[in-house]
Amino acid sequence: THPTRHAGHKAKATRTTTTTSQHPNNMKVKLSLSARRLPNVAGLGKGTSDPFCVVTKLAEGASQPVVLGKTEVIKNTLSPDWTKVFVFDYELGHPVHIAISVYDEVRKGSNKAMGSAKFELGGILGAKGSVKAKKMKGGGTIFAHVEKYSGSGTLRLALQGIKLKNTEGMFNKSDPFYDVKRKVTGPSGDVWDVIYRSQHISNDLNPQWADSTIDLAALCGGKLEQHIQISVYDHEKSGKHVLMGEIETSVRELVAAKNSGPFTLRRKGKDKGKLAVNRADLIGMEDLSTQVAGMSLSGGASAPPLPMPVPVPVPVPAAAASGAGAYVPGSAPAYVPGIPASAPSAAAGSPTFVDYISGGCELNLCAAIDFTGSNGDPRKPGTLHYIHPDGSLNDYEKAIQAIGRILAKYDHDQKFPVLGFGAKYGGIVRHCFQAGATPEVDGVDGIVQAYRSVFRTGLIMSGPTVFTEVMQTAAAHAVSSQEEAKRNGKQAYTVLLILTDGAVSDVHATAECLKQISDSPMSVVIVGVGAADFSAMQFLDDCASHGTPDIAQFVEFNRHRHDRLALTAATLDEIPDQLVGYFSRKGVSPARAVHLDEEEVVVEPEEEEIDLSLAFGNDGEINVASGGHYNSSMNF
Structure with a gap:
């Protein structure tokens, strides 16, 4: 939890600063801050610093940085617990990057900088206990805690x-x-x-x-x-x-x-x-x-060639069976659909996505990648799977990075299964195989490396395009993960990210498969890569029959190729409602918010210095003098 606040620090009345957007499905969260072991910059013989901090929303793209406000000043302490909170509109596909700048208040002269750190709102929420801590340059640690804001x-x-x-x-x-x-x-x-x-x-x-x-x-x-x-x-x-x-x-x-x-x-x-x-x-x-x-x-009170990819055991629907004899059932249970139930009506006080995440529910990412022949020869520049020698990303890799990095914030162990489909090995077309040397990889970079490793295994890119086997495999994995989490008093929800260059070969079989797995703890996000006609894929957004939950979302990558934020927003916006809908249908309430003692919070190392300069006016107004732009490592 937010580190325990102690008596011993003067604070002004609690105030709340709000930053809002107009998206109809946003959820409000509040950010609270504290610091430990700050450097004393008051000067020799001048006692102890009087710290306050300024919160700035960093700019991305054409937007401008905005100072959201400052906390109260707390006198004579190097370990302040500020009481002011900052309220944000939170949306899963819309990352919010903020800078926390700590100063020592100087009445006669300029305020003295004590340190700064950058955070991303969703990263704080997805961390254990919804709290993150970072070392600051110059000394000290800043703690940031995010929780639901109910506006009561x-x-x-x-x-x-x-x-x-x-x-x-x-x-x-x-x-x-x-x-x-x-x-x-x-x-x-x-x-x-x-x-x-x-x-x-x-x-x-x-x-x-x-x-x-x-x-x-x-x-x-x-x-x-x-x-x-x-x-x-x-x-x-x-x-x-x-x-x-x-x-x-x-x-x-x-x-x-x-x-x-x-x-x-x-x-x-x-x-x-x-x-x-x-x-x-x-x-x-x-x-x-x-x-x-x-x-x-x-009263009161990258590496040498890897072995052939491992086929993944999968329960294949009869309507979509293809090469089923190549699969040997494993220990993972087949997905058995439950009885679909309609979602409960919305009501005041109904649980939200933030409630479940704050209670420790983890989002498990599973990636499935299209290796069919229509992608072109991966050795030739200009084809969709071409691996650029200069290290720049192809469209498959861009989509993996952009979407994966957001979802990864909500997965504590950072272990992700990576599947492939549409490649031929030993004369048999595999519609579901393990990509990479291990059943799970480490982090989003591990997904990219597993994807690249497939091209060193002697595959023959083939066809047709079949999603059903990877969907069934992921659904079985999702059910197994949630059952294991339940045994441990926790919750788990899976997001299957399918990356493909064309429409599925059998629309009806795919729709039927989605219906079968619609009662699993899983959302299916399908991203169309390349310039194919994806009009036939729009059925995925509308295939849910009456009384069957809609768990699928299709997004065309080219429509958002120059705007990473638009891509993540389009692909992830429906996931919060789908997650809440699943647990509500099952009668599963959010777990009690996870609270950590201060010593349990993992302190991240200091980062590069933030390019941000603030100007303090005589009237108390604070503005960005220079800098304040978030430099994304993703270059679309």
């Missing part, structure tokens, strides 16, 4: 301390402030995560703090009965604040407390004063606010 409204809260117990001795009075915390369950048990921190009030044991506005999604996920904690501290310039007392309560009880007596603050079992609720209103939830307001409380 806000809590307008005004609190007052009454006769607080002084912690400053006889001649001084405490400088109280309060934290509002949510309970987070991690591997080591429950911890309290700071969501909001008030300003401190100097020398006052009866402080009346200013109104605060707290996001309910961040505080309690919109669940008004969820336990929260309010802790009052004596502010210390050193950052080592002293606990004065605390209560455990809920939003519902806070709203009702306007009509009842104050809460009793306690520390180590002893009364430490009172905490009165002068205001607790639910904004954006007016009806519910009225409902709970009437309640009262009774």
